[in-house]
Amino acid sequence: MLTFLIIAALIFTKTLLVPLGFAVLLAYLLYPAADKLEDKGVPRIATNFIIILGTAAFVAGTVYGMAVLITTFTGDLPEIHEQFRRNIDRVQGTISSWIGVPESQQDSMINSALGNTGQFFKTLFTATANSILAIGLIPVYTFLLLFYRDKFKKFLRLLVPADEESIAENIITQASEVVPKYMKGLFVVCFILMALNSLGFYLIGVKYAILFGILAAIFNLIPYLGTVLGYGLAFIFVLATQSPSTAVAVLIQFFIVQFIENNILTPNITGSYVKINPLVTIFSLIAGGMIWGLPGMFMVIPYLAMMKIVCENIESLKPIGYLLGTRGTERHTIHFNFFQSSSDK
Incomplete structure (x- = not known):
């Protein structure tokens, strides 16, 4: 009952x-x-303004670049729609001759599917619009969280008994080290994948290669499911507007990029900062999506990492920390020794 109340809240x-x-x-x-700027003698207020304005400028530049790519894409929509219609007609003719399903019945099925898809995107757009309205609060919250960080640390210490203060200190220290490194690693991997995806799409002849390369990389911030969603979007677009052979090439690139990301990039960049087993990860992603939509899917893993740190430092919660992690299945794991760094061998 308490769980349902928390979810409802x-x-x-x-x-x-x-x-x-x-x-x-x-x-x-x-x-x-x-922290580094403050160590150099820069006042905290000035430090917060500098890094938040710098981050805002970087995000604004990225959004502007995406807007330019999207504007180019939307400008070509009439041509894309015409090519899509021709490809659908060709596929319908093939299905009609092979299976015997009349094209009129296929049209009815397609219209029904498109209607449901349209409703989905309408809901998604509404949710995204609501999120955009709240984006202006994020820099304000961030500034205040950084400014009052010592106060929050003191607050957490006051919450725990004196004999458990060292445990609280250990949790705070680990979270302040592990979470930033993990998130920085995620973004580094994301930018590398932007280049890999865009180059691959360009070489195999995908239209709007940079746009779809960036979108696929951004979706990769969602573990496991994100790459499938990003490449699924590109695959459907290519299948609908270009040749089937190009769509097959997109699938081949998907498996190559997945291998590189899973066995080279992620192990060496994000390292072992957060080791959460795939079952818990996928379940949490779905739950996060059900509760908060796409923002929930993006946020759930870092918060799960914090929860794992807490559980591993509190004696009564250590079984939950063990369950969340990957320990205990090492002998069943497939290792790619060729890609391991010399320090791991």
């Missing part, structure tokens, strides 16, 4: 908590830079 307070949730993660990400 999270859904009901989504508009309030989503910006705060992103702000907490952004504050963790910017904390090392803020």
Whole structure:
């Protein structure tokens, strides 16, 4: 009953908590830079303004670049729609001759599917629009979280008994080290994948290669499911507007990029900062999506990492920490020794 009440509260307070949730993660990400500037004698208020304005400028530049790519894409929509219609007619003719399903019946099925898809995108757009309205709060929250970080640490210490203060200190220290490194690694991997995806799409002849390369990389911030979603979007577009052979090439690139990301990039960049087993990860992603939509899917893993740190440092919660992690299955894991660094061998 308590679990359902918590879930209901999270859904009901989504508009309030989503910006705060992103702000907490952004504050963790910017904390090392803020700490270094303060060590050099820069006042905290000036430090916060510098790093937040710098981050805002970087995000604004990225959004502007994406807007230019999307504008080019939308400008070609009439041509894309015509090519899509021709490809659908060709596929319908093939299905009609092979299976015997009349084209009129196929049209009815397609229209029904498109209607449901349209409703889905309408809902997604509404949710995205609501999120955009709250984006302005994220820099404000981030500034205040960084400014009052010592106060929050003191607050957490006051919550725990004196004999458990060392445990609380250990949790705070680990979270302030592990979470920023993990998130920084995620973004580094994301930017590398932007280049790999875009180059691959360009070489195999995908139209709007840079746009789809960037989108696929951004979706990769969602573990396991994200790459499938990003490449699925590119595959459907190519299949609908270009040749089947190009669509097959997109699938081949998907498996190559997945191998590189899973066995070279992620192990060597994000390292072992957060080791959460895939079953818990996928379950948490689905739950996060059900509760907070796409923002929930993006945020759930870093918060799960914090929860794992807490569980591993509290004696009564250590079994949960063990369950969340990957320990205990080492002998069943497939190792790619060729890609391991010399320090791991």
